[in-house]
Amino acid sequence: MDKTMTAALVVIIVSIIAILVLSPASAGAGNTLKAQAAGSASPTQPVSVPAPGNGTTQTFTLGFNGYQYTPAEIRVKQGTKVRIEGDTNTLVGCMSTVNIDGYGISKYIQSSDNVIEFTADTAGTFPIHCNMGMGNGKLIVEDSTGTVPVPSQAPVVATGTNGCCSKPQ
Structure with missing residues (x-):
């Protein structure tokens, strides 16, 4: 790799880091979260809301605190309908594309569709992450006995084709 390509690569990496560090999420904007199924939790505490998997819907607000998705854990019983509402004030840049491994979910969060x-x-345990594999959240689904099978879903490195901070095409 010649010096010009190396310099260009360094500029791109530094730019991405600057965008993540300087985003409104890292400045503390809108970091308050709600777990509507069982009261509220602090942004850094896991949200544990085991409910019978009887088809009831549990609703969570997913945000980003500058380091990870919040809540860091979403815990439900198998068979539960899950509704995740993305906080468009904190899910910006790379973090606005939310992936849930094992469920085939990849969603670009925007104000008109969050x-x-x-x-x-x-x-099982399923990683929640952006297209670059960051965010470090978890969806934990307990079986009917209240346990989580091991081994759980292994983390998958993101394969998004749109780049970290771009809108899906």
Whole structure:
């Protein structure tokens, strides 16, 4: 690799880091979260809301605190309908594309379309991340006995084709 390409690569990497560090999320804008199914939780505490997997819907607000998705954990019983409302004030840049491994979910969060809905029909632990594999959230789905099967879903490196900070095409 010649010096020009190396310099260009360094500029791109520094630019991406600057965007992440200087985003409104890292400045503390809108970091308050709600777990509507069972009261509220602090942004850094896991949200544990086990409910019977009887088809009821549990709603969570997903945000980003500058380091990770918040809440860091979403815990439900198998069979629960899950509704995740993305906080468009904090899910910006790279973090606005939310992926949930094992469920085939990849959603670009925007003000006109910020809801992810699915039924948690597979028990296990599933990473929640952006297209670059960052965010470090978890969806934990307990089986009917209240346990989480091991081994759980292995983390998958993101394969998004739109780049970190771009809108899906």
